[in-house]
Amino acid sequence: MVRSAIMNRAPMLFLAGTLLIAGCAGGSLTTREKGAGIGAVGGAVAGGLIGAAVGHPGAGAAIGGALGLGAGAIVGDQMQGQENQSSTQNESIRQNQLERDRQQAEIDRLRRDRGEY
Numbered sequence: 830m831v832r833s834a835i836m837n838r839a840p841m842l843f844l845a846g847t848l849l850i851a852g853c854a855g856g857s858l859t860t861r862e863k864g865a866g867i868g869a870v871g872g873a874v875a876g877g878l879i880g881a882a883v884g885h886p887g888a889g890a891a892i893g894g895a896l897g898l899g900a901g902a903i904v905g906d907q908m909q910g911q912e913n914q915s916s917t918q919n920e921s922i923r924q925n926q927l928e929r930d931r932q933q934a935e936i937d938r939l940r941r942d943r944g945e946y
Contacts (some may be wrong), residue, residue, distance in 0.1 A: 840897050861905040868901015869894050
């Protein structure tokens with residue numbers, strides 16, 4: 830009876846623990862962390878629903894949450910990598926534009942000095 834009561838509350842305890850941990854983290858969450866959190870919550874909900882259908886909602890939520898956490902972390906990691914690559918490319922483009930502008934200014938100065946303008 831007591832075990833049944835605990836298992837019925839497991840999804841809520843899991844969610845509360847997840848929110849507590851996420852709330853205590855300093856700074857903003859990375860894409861990887863957001864993906865892991867969304868995966869964990871989504872997995873816990875789906876696992877709880879599936880577990881409830883077979884009579885074990887707590888176990889289903891725990892298993893679903895763990896699987897969702899792993900899947901969400903993998904997806905979030907991939908997205909984080911793409912964001913990092915995009916940021917690096919944008920910085921390279923910005924540097925190239927600055928160099929192009931510097932060179933154009935130098936060309937204009939040389940033309941002025943030679944009297945081409």
